[in-house]
Amino acid sequence: MTTFSRWLPVLVLLLLVGLGTAGAAPDHVAASRLDSVRQRGELTACSTGDYRPFTYLDPATGQWTGIDIDLAADLAKRLGVRLTLVRTTWATLPEDIGRRCDLAVGGVSVTLDRAARAFFSQPYLRDGKTPITRCENVQRFQTLAQVDQPGVRVVVNPGGTNEQFARQNLHRATIVPHADNNTIFEELVAGRADLMITDATETRWQAKQHPQLCAVHPDQPFTFAEKAYLLPRGDVVWQQYVDQWLHLARNDGTYDRIAQPWLG
Template sequence: MNSTRLVAAIFAASLLSLAGCTQAQEAETPTASGASSADAKGGSTGSTGPDGASRLDAVKESGKLKVCTTGDYRPFTYLDPKSEAWSGIDIDLAKDLAERLDVEPEFIQTSWSELMPDFLENCDIAVGGVSISTERAEQAFFTDATLTEGKTPITRCEDVSKYDTIEEINRPGVKAITPLGGTNEVFADENYPKAEIIRFKDNNTIFDEILQGRADVMTTDASETKWVAHEKKGLCAVHPDKPFNFSQKAFMVPRGDVVFQEYVNQWLNFAKHDGTYAAAEKPWFG
């Protein structure tokens, strides 16, 4: 090979190498949304399924919105044992979400102790006064908060002054009742080690235990204490506007599915401003 042909061959090889590098860079170039061009064409970004599909697409395709909820936490979720009818603030909101998606809601009853495994296996969304926690956030995404409040006691009205601090409840001889498997039980375990903690299975009848004198006090979300005090004569919420701690409620959606999370957040924003949310609350809070 003479010197001219050798130079030409080297130049051609250099061009091929440069073209390959350019193509590789283009494949990894971020788009305006932050995903690579390969992701923009349908590859996984970590926010959806491996084929780029969202739960939003799956719900639309199936024609059903599968909703996990306990049915035992009024005013947010309640399943009437006789009529088997669902009611509650979050139940009405889930129905509205399904209507806007043009699908049917399917309510799947769970318990607080089984909420997460049931949600992960069976549901598209979980509602019903679900408190945001870091433990739950390890396995699911939360929507924007639907309510900001905290834990506060409820007791017999004549005993309000006896149980208005954590120190007063955390004493030997005090019977602090709590439902199983939720953030109320966690709060009781963390704050009332000296008291007698009564773990009760039926969240629908738990407040009757206080009325009947079999328990002294229960610490739960301020919203629940307000509703119970309104419904059950003889029980009073203890400083519900000044709770012991800070907490928020929200809906749970699949972890990593930003598309579905953003859709539900946008719907929730509309619901809070077009009267939908207020209409769902009115039968319970007036």
């Protein structure tokens, strides 16, 4: 008997075992936040509550409103769980993902700094930084060079991309921090600041709420940016589920139905 003949039964057995297990599901699948959300019956979403029209927490009533609040509620509904909203700040947002909540919503801009510490969903809105000012000053602040002049007061909300943009690009203008993003536009109305540079979507919405204020070229912002949802780093299964939900919502009419009352 040749050497090959002696080993042939063993090779056949190994081949049969391989064929029998190739299509079998693994005994253990790595746990994902998708599983834990369903098991506990709750989706926790962090949000700052201070960035309309995306997110707003009414201090008098405790009621949350906004585009992303409604979208998070739709995600929870499709998961078959309840939605719990958790107040966070722009400065602590990346650290709160995974520690205090399953995702973060509320006009979160995609940045490389955040992407280094957490996952992003696919983007759902294109945006960019542009000024908002009193209407009589629109022509005065058309360019960054016009904004970055001695005596110009630029109000910023600390900890987010608005402050980062201002400090990176403005060196002669005066940057005026204002901690409460819910009242920051009153500083412009009252004349205590000359302008704010924020996302074009917010400038359009705030101009509707304050007739004295006008968005400066919101269709041609200074920068390119996108909005997305922030997710815990490393959980690809959860990221893919949220991406698939967002893809369906943007194409089955859900996103348009929710965004229309806010964005028009």
